[in-house]
Each structure stands twice: as C-alpha cells, then as structure tokens.
Amino acid sequence: MNNLNDPPRWNIQPDQQGDDGGGNKWNYAFLVPMLGLAAFRWIWSRESQKEVLAAKIKYEEDAKLIKKELEMKYLSTVTETRRTVAHLELELEKERSRVKGYRDALVSQSRQLIEERKRLQEDRESIDREKQQLLRSGAAAALYNNLVERETNWQSKAMLVIKEFEKVLVERQNAFCSFLLHRDKRYEIEKSLLVKAATEPVAVDLNMESDLKTIFKHDNHCADILNTDKRKNGRLMWLYLKYWELQVELQKFKKVEKSILGTNYNAE
Template sequence: MNNLNDPPGWNIQPDRRGREAGAGDGNQWNYALLVPMLGLAAFRWIWTRDSQKEIQKVKVQYDKDVSTIKSEMEARYRDTLTESRRAVATLELELEKERQRVKGYQQALVSHSQHLIQLRKQLEQEREALNDEKQKLVKSGAAGAALRDALERETSWYQGAMATMRELEGLLVERQNAYCSLIQPREHRLEMEKNLLLKVVKDPVAAELDLESDLKDIFKRDKHCADLMNMDKRKNGSLMWVYLKYWQLQITLQKHKKAEEAIFTGRIQSDKK
C-alpha cells in the first residue's frame, strides 16, 4: 500500500546504504546548501530594502535641493529683471532728456542762424544803398573824385581785413575739424579756441569788428559735423560759415563807412590842400 504521507520522491529518504565514505548519494548536502542560500536571500532582501530606503531618502533630499535652488534662481531672476527694467527706464529717461536738450540746441541754432541771415540781408541792403550813393557821388564830379580817393585810401585797410578773414576761416576750419574728429583730444581743440580768442583780441582789424563774442558763440553752438567718411574739412560746421559771410559784409560796409566819414570830416580835402 502506498504511504500517502510519503509520496514517492517527495520525502528525503534516509541513506539505506549508510554513511560510508565514498557513498554516491549526495542528499546529505541539500541541507548544507539550503542554509547559506536562505541566508543569502535574507541578506539580499534586507540589503535591497535598505538600499531602497537610502535611494528614496537621497531622492527626497535631491528634490528638496533642486526646489530650493530653483526658488533661489527664480528670486535672483526676478531681482535681476527688476534691476534691468529700472536701468532701462533710467537710460530711457536720460536719453529723452538728451534728446530734448539737443532739440533745444537745434532750435536755438536755427533761431540764431535766422537772425544772422536777417542781419546779412540788412547789411546787403545797406551796401546796395551805399553803392547807389557812391554812384550818385561819382556822377556829381568833385564829390565823386573825393569818394574815389577815400575808397582808395581804405583799400589797404580792406585788403588787410580780408586777409585776416581768410586766416580766421582757415583756423576755424581746423578747429571744427578737431571738434568733429574722433581721435584728436579735447584739450587740443580747447587750446585752438584759446589761441583764436587771443588772436582776435590782439589783431587791430578783428578787435575793430568785435569778433570775440562771435567766436565764443561759434564755439558754444556750432556742433555740425559731416558724416564719418567725409574727407573735406570744409564740410564741417554750419554757424561758422554764416558768421564768416557776416564778417565779410561787415568789412565791406566798414570800408565804405570809413570813406564816407573821411569825406564828411574833410580829411580828403585837407590832404589835397
């Protein structure tokens, strides 16, 4: 009869041949291998559980650190963005102030140029009137001869004055070129302006025409420069050219006034006597 409590091959059978040395059956090793395997499985399970806990702990700490760094970076970004916007707003305000200042300079320059143009027109009208008067005097015989003599006497003064104007024109061209230059130092331009002012104070013709205040006005207001690729120095400047035309008209008018004064005061007649 079959033993239900011991199905064939289920239970470990005792070694019927005994435990002599060299027995071929290895059932006695099953228990010996089972214990280390169970220990290894238990160690692996414990190690895996502890590793999972450690991994989870590191992961939580990592997420916490990342969240902290992210918050700090966002706060720094907001601060930087706020500072940048504030700086941009300040720069825009300063730029608008400079634009308004330049606009004011431009309006003042235009107004001043228009005033000088009106003066030049007035001088031209006076010169035409003097020419008409001169023609009348020339046609009147003795008075015409006296006027010719007076004008001839003022020719030397006129030529000297025009030579002074040409010299001033060259110096002003160089000064404006220094103002527009990106490489010439500011101190060099200031030295040129100082020398120009000294010249018009010491020169008799320039002093007679009172050019000092006009030069200071040019230094203060004439900021016109040609484009960066310009090689012609005479294309720089705007107000200075208006003043130069004005000064030349002044010299011509002054020549006729001097001749007229000489006739009216009797210097020409007395010289002839």
C-alpha cells in the same frame, strides 16, 4: 519499471540504520549559506532603497533651490532691465529737449544773421549812392579814390585774417564731427581761436570773440558720416564768416566816409 514507492536515495532522507546521521550534515551544510545569502541580499536591497530615496530627496531639494535661485535672478534681471529702460527713456527725452533747444537757438541765430546781412546790404547800397555823388565832383573824387585805396588795403588784410579764422574753424568743426579725434583736440582749437580773436585788431573790431562763442555753443551740424569734405561740416560758422566779410566791407566805406567828413570839416 521504476517503483515510485521506492525512489532512489537522495541527500535529504530520514536517518537509516547504519548511516550514522551523515545525510543531515549535508542538508544543514547547504542550508546555512543559502540563508546567509538571502539575508545579505535583503539587507543590501534595503540599504540600496534608502540610498536611492536619500538621493531622490537631495535631488528634489537641489532642484527646488536652483529653481528658486533662477527665479530670483530672473526677477532681478527683469527689474534691472526695466530700470535701465526707464533711465534710457528719460535720457532720450532730455536729449530730444536739448536738440530742440539747439535747433531753436540756431534758427533764431540764423534769422538774426539774415536780418543783419540785409541791414548791411542796405548800408552798402546807401554808401554806394554816396560814393556816386562824391565821384561827380573832381577834388572829392580824387580824395575819395585815395581813401578807398587806403581802406582797400586794410580790407585785404582783414579778409586774410577772416580766411585764417575760416581755416581753423573748418578744422574745429571737423574735430567736433569726427569719431576718431578726442574732444580735447577741439577744446585746444577753440581756446586758440578765442585768444586770437581777443588779440587780433581786426577780430576785435569785428567783435569776433563773442561770435565764436556762439558758434562753439550752437553749431553742431555735421555732414554725412561717410563725408570726406571738411567744408561740408558746420552751418552757423559759414553764416558768421559771410557776416564778417560784409562787416569788413561796410567798415571800409564807413572809414572812407568818416575820413571825408573829417576832411570837409577841417576845410571849413
């Protein structure tokens, strides 16, 4: 059996006779590296903790800075958005007021044209009655027919002029309603119409230049966005075209009446 009081010889043993202290050398040879390794691990752990702590502090500072910048950007965006919304609401209110003004002006112009048309119709009926009276007399009837024929030729020429204006007005209104044509195209058409109205004798007699300016200012009616018929655009322009036609017919009979009255005066 093993004797526990007599263990085997290990490295760590007290000096014995005849051993020359060899056991102590081995003991210190292992102890010094172990102490060095422990010291290195302790120093490395401390440095790692410092680096982790420094990284954590830097991360928190960066996070706070980013959060502050985001909050400032958010507040700036909210402020700018509110300012934009307020500006758009103001512009919308202005546009509503402007549209209301245009609508009121258009209604007023329409009423005036309707009243003028009614007056022209009454004048026409009056002239028709006078015409019937003149037809009852033979010589007067012949004179009247000659004058009517002459003025009818003038009326035909005047109606051709109005048709030319109608064609260009349709193109002008199409340019106004189109999303593809630039406004310069419309301005060019309007300028040419005004020049023609100021130089064409029939247009001058009908005072078309002033009426055209009213159309350009107030006629903003456009048909549906999918509309392909140019003649469905515009509203005030069609009233004025009809008004000009009635004016031509009225002037024809007024010229006949003036000629007859002048002839009768000379005969007397």
